[in-house]
Amino acid sequence: MSRADEALRECARELSEYAQANGGDPSKARDLVIASIKRLLECPDLIGIGLPRVAQHLESTRILYYDTQVQMTLGRGRAGLYDPPHNHGAWLATAVYKQGEVQYADYRRMDDQSRAGHADLKVADARILRPGDVAITPPPPHDIHENRTLAESYMLVITGGSFAPTREYYDVGAKTYFTKAESTKDKSEQPAAQGAGK
Numbered sequence: 001m002s003r004a005d006e007a008l009r010e011c012a013r014e015l016s017e018y019a020q021a022n023g024g025d026p027s028k029a030r031d032l033v034i035a036s037i038k039r040l041l042e043c044p045d046l047i048g049i050g051l052p053r054v055a056q057h058l059e060s061t062r063i064l065y066y067d068t069q070v071q072m073t074l075g076r077g078r079a080g081l082y083d084p085p086h087n088h089g090a091w092l093a094t095a096v097y098k099q100g101e102v103q104y105a106d107y108r109r110m111d112d113q114s115r116a117g118h119a120d121l122k123v124a125d126a127r128i129l130r131p132g133d134v135a136i137t138p139p140p141p142h143d144i145h146e147n148r149t150l151a152e153s154y155m156l157v158i159t160g161g162s163f164a165p166t167r168e169y170y171d172v173g174a175k176t177y178f179t180k181a182e183s184t185k186d187k188s189e190q191p192a193a194q195g196a197g198k
């Protein structure tokens with residue numbers, strides 16, 4: 001087994017354990033989760049492995065690991081790509097691997113979700129992520145996050161299982177959201193304006 005295989009499997013095992021021990025919310029074991037992902041980020045062999053995935057926002061994305069509890073993707077994006085506030089329907093960790101700078105924010109949902117199209121969000125974390133930095137969100141409805149690449153970056157994104165088939169995009173100021181299907185088409189087959197989302 002390669003170093004990368006060992007590092008990915010070990011991190012996935014730990015994250016599953018932390019999620020299970022905390023009712024499906026590994027953010028309750030934040031320090032342990034961050035330490036585990038930081039150990040994975042020290043593995044030098046994560047670029048170029050795994051399976052290509054349809055990149056919805058970044059220039060390329062590969063699935064490094066998947067089981068029913070944990071999915072890990074590594075994406076590469078040039079400076080200036082913006083992924084507006086959205087969710088994936090699962091807890092989420094975002095980290096920068098080896099190189100890059102990502103302006104990151106995540107939000108907590110403050111309304112009771114009783115009105116379709118309405119969402120009142122409050123910023124929970126907002127900072128620039130650099131290599132080795134890790135951010136984590138709780139499960140839905142508080143898995144809302146936003147990224148802007150400030151420099152060419154490798155972004156490691158870990159979720160609690162698969163991305164949901166649809167995602168919600170939020171307008172924080174207007175307190176609204178709309179739902180969009182997770183694209184299954186390669187970006188080269190779509191008009192550029194539809195290229196939002198990671």
Ligand SMILES: [Fe+2]
Nearest residue numbers: 086088145198
């Ligand atoms: Fe995302």
